[in-house]
Amino acid sequence: MTAEHQRLAVNAGKTVPLVEWGPYLSERQWGTVREDYSSDGNAWHYFPFDHAAYRAYIWGEDGLAGISDMFQNLCFAVSLWNGKDPILKERLFGLRNGEGNHGEDVKELYYYLDNIPTHYYMEYLYKYPQVEFPYNKLREENRKRTRLEPEYEILDTGVFHDSQYFDVKITYAKQGPNDIFIKIDVTNRYTRTADITVMPTLWFYNRWWDQEPKSIPEISYINKNCVKAEHRRLENYYFYFQRPTDALFTDNETNTQKVSNVPNTSIFTKDAFHDAVIKGANVKELRNRKKGTKFSPVYKLRISGGSTKTIYCRLSNTLVENAFARGFDKIFATRKEEANEYYNAILPKGVSEDMARIQRQAIAGLLWSKQYYHYDVETWLTTSDGITPVSNGKLIGRNSDWRHLKNQDIISMPDKWEYPWYAAWDLAFQTISMAVADPTFAKHQLLLIMREWYMKPDGQLPAYEWNFSDVNPPVHAWAAMQVYKIEKKQTGTGDIMFLKKIFQKLLINFTWWINRKDLNGNNIFEGGFLGLDNIGVFNRNFHFVGEMQLEQADGTSWMGTYALDMMDMAIEIACQDPSFEDTATKFFEHFVLISEALNEHRLWNDEDKFFYDVLVVKGSDPTPLRIQSIVGLTSLFAVSTIKQSVFDQLIDFDKRIEWFEKYRKKNNKFWPNEERSDGAEMLLSLVRKDRLVFLLKRLLNEDEFLSPGGIRALSKKHENNPYSVTVDGIQYTIRYDPGDSTSDIYGGNSNWRGPVWMPINYLIIQSIRTYGEFYGDTLKVECPTGSGKMMNLCEVADELTRRVISLFEKDEKGNRRIYNDEYGWFYNKPGNENLVLFYEYFHGDSGKGLGASHQTGWTALVAELISEYGTRILD
Secondary structure (H helix, E strand, O other): OOOOHHHHHHOOOOOOOOOOOOOOOEOOOOOOOOOOOOOOOOOHHHHHHHHHHHOOOOOEEEEEOEEEOOOOOOOEEEEEEEEOOEEEEEEEOOEEEOOOOEEOOOEEEEEEEEEOOOOOEEEOOOOOOOOOOOOHHHHHHHHHHHOOOOOOOOOHOOOOOOEEEEEEEEEEEEEEEEEEEEEEEEEEOOOOOOOEEEEEEEOOOOOOOOOOOOOOEEEEEOOOOOEEEOOOOOOOEEEEEEOOOEEEEEEOOHHHHHHOOOOOOOOOOOOHHHHHHHHHOHHHHHOOOOOOOOEEEEEEEEEOOEEEEEEEEEEEEOOOOOOOOOOOOHHHHHHHHHHHHHHHHHHOOOOOHHHHHHHHHHHHHHHHEEEEEEEEEHHHHOOOOOOOOOOHHHHHHOOOOOOOOOEEEEEOOOOOOOOOOOOOHHHHHHHHHHHHOHHHHEEEEEHOOOOOOOOOOOOOOOOOOOOOOOOOOOOOOHHHHHHHHHHHHHHHHOHHHHHHHHHHHHHHHHHHHHHHHHOOOOOOOOOOOOOOOOOOOOOOOOOOOOOOOOOOOHHHHHHHHHHHHHHHHHHHOOOOOOHHHHHHHHHHHHHHHHHHHHHHHEEEOOOOOOEEEEEEEOOOEEEOOOOEEEEHHHHHHHHEEHHHHHHHHHHHHHHHHHHHHHHHHHOOOOOOOOEEOOOOOOOEEEHHHHHHHHHHHOOOOOOOOEEEEEEEEEEEEHHHOOOEEEOOOOOEEEOOOOOOOOOHHHHHOOOOOOOOOOOHHHHHHHHOOOHHHHHHOOEEEEOOOOOOOEEEEHHHHHHHHHHHOOOOOOOOOEEEEEOOOHHHHOOOOOOOOOOEOOOOEEEEOOEEOOOOOEOOOOOOOHHHHHHHHHHHHHO
């Protein structure tokens, strides 16, 4: 039991397994649906980046490398000024949708270096240019570029050439749950002396703006090194800081003059620090005020080339005489060592130093991406933000049918800048990587999204705040079993109570799918885009006018997988609680019916040996959409094995399966792929063995799906052979796009038409391994196709794992494929060589990282792949 394990054990006993303080501050609150009170629903336009400095938020806060308490009453973050920028660097900058040639995108360099589940130790690195930050240049250049051109990134602007920048490293080390030491190391990476202003900032989230009478918290001056923070929802906190150049107070209040041309009632507005530090305005008034809802000591540093200066602060619920007593800084070394001990205990031995760093940084990013998320849809719909009146359009617009949704929790986010809101299926993948570090929190997250204040009464799960009614793949049963197995492997004991709790909720969701997405009652499922954005030749969320229906191969496969996962869960529970045995039988039979629909209806194309979506138009022959994409490979995901010991224990389940099989075969009805080993272990899958071989032949073909970095979302075959279909006189075309999207579907910031996606690769690898563990050497395939090299399916899974991990690893020249050769000049510099980013997806040919650069939501799955690699290959 490491020190961190002991803290986690205490945490696990709580109703909500969270520590009071963590990295719960968002990295972007502006441009979100929650802050949008417009009549047209244009969130990016209504609250742009330029407003964030002077406009108080309604639903949360954001900041740079920040922390907050779990209800975000009190926040801390770091602000910077290089002496040249027009604004303080208080938050990360990025392009809103419409500014970037591929949609929204953060344009900063920052890295999550380290973190542990209780956040007793955290490291964050931000790289700040010494020349003026290129806000306008980034906007202008990206606006000029077409969708056929790459994004213009901050490393393309030239501001980081010659190393003319600061490394600002923020480290948090807790003395106790409510006593946090903060270290800010500022290193001048340039050869010449440079000036920088550092402002460690403490403020209250403005919950009082619409309250009568107003109940305003207060930060008040105690002495030249301490202020006191008082809030009715919190105990008192004391913020200690070493001797500053200055100390300023203001309020977290909107500058109404700038927002709506209404004169301010006070000079103490949210943006007062900007004017004071940059323009010298009202400095005396801010210095002399001695109380407010926002406070910062000001440090004006002059740092010689290559040198580092350090600032220490402390946030504590205890009033002490000497906050920085001799030897206080040893707490950072102690907590770092505890973090090392923790990761040494949970991560595999024997992997390379580089691989171990990749894994640890992936988990660190996942832990840094916990965020306070507050959204009460009914309140949001029916009230004003004090700037724009409530409009009738809003009352019947976005999310108006989700009035029951009342979220106020700490949630694992996909990316706190690009996706500062949860997404249902992203969250499922995130819990798998989270389970490696903190299985209790992973289980809590899965149960949370099933709760009544999230799930609709009819059983639908909220997709994401831009449209809660969108439909994501039903992966939560699978994720729950993955988390259960990871924890059971760690502790030797499975949490059956967790499975029982989530099983009851999943029953409701499964029923919603059956009732809402199987319109004809034939077990052929629709579902719309299913989280895959532009994977189809047209937007699969679009309902054509007239009598048309899209029968989805992946919708049906996902439901087959769902049924099989529910069966697995019921079996696991039934082995300890026999009352679940009948339910296991129910889902087994449901799986059989879905398998029949997928294989017998018309989704399998025998000419191409592939599963396709089918467009059904009344009066015409059904049209298979012959697009070779992961839509046709999702059938691989529904595979499971049942050991003979289960049949021996669950007698009724065994008898029912036997009877059902005999009945269907006697009446010439379809029976799914079912094989038994010598030990009588049974394999169930959607895909029979001969079709599995056909699919693997395409999957492992380097001219089709197999890339150096994993499986592509769309076959490379469509690069020279685009697919077209005409519907209602309109021709739609899809071709292989290995990089950023050339389509504007879903804003153009996502692309499933060629790149490598981590969650799909993870699912494919796990599925192929399950097949491989059953078939062993009795089934071998060529890998890669055409190479003459035969592998069993476990070896194929290992090869795919190796390819995915190679995206992040250094090659013999020290380069990482995720950066391509394009940015090697920066990441090969001393001090930068071990910085790893976890992108949303990866170029289908080069492996370059694309999309959101900190998508440790699902890309952190590489951490679990490294664990498997370490235990299997290296052992």
